[in-house]
Amino acid sequence: MDKDLQLSLANNAKEWLALSLSISSAEKISFAKIHDGFFSTYGAHFMAHVYRDTFERALQNTPETERNKLIGAFRESMDKAIDEHYATGQE
DSSP: OHHHHHHHHHHHHHHHHHHHHHHHHHHHHHHHHHHHHHHHHHHHHHHHHHHHHHHHHHHEEEEOHHHHHHHHHHHHHHHHHHHHHHHHHHO
């Protein structure tokens, strides 16, 4: 996996977490319905593109120090997910 993709995924995860923490329960329910509908209609690859585009847009308006924190968190999360994926024998 190239560094740009790793950085993008890390930032995406952090942005989704920040969004999740900042919206009300009703908004979360509404968002979940919309998200799940798109996911079931268009699939994981489509949603990965949506997530990446969302992160890239968010990063354009994020100060450098915060971008670096997000990228670092993403790298850690990605490394952990990869390790867990291979530890369970999934390939």
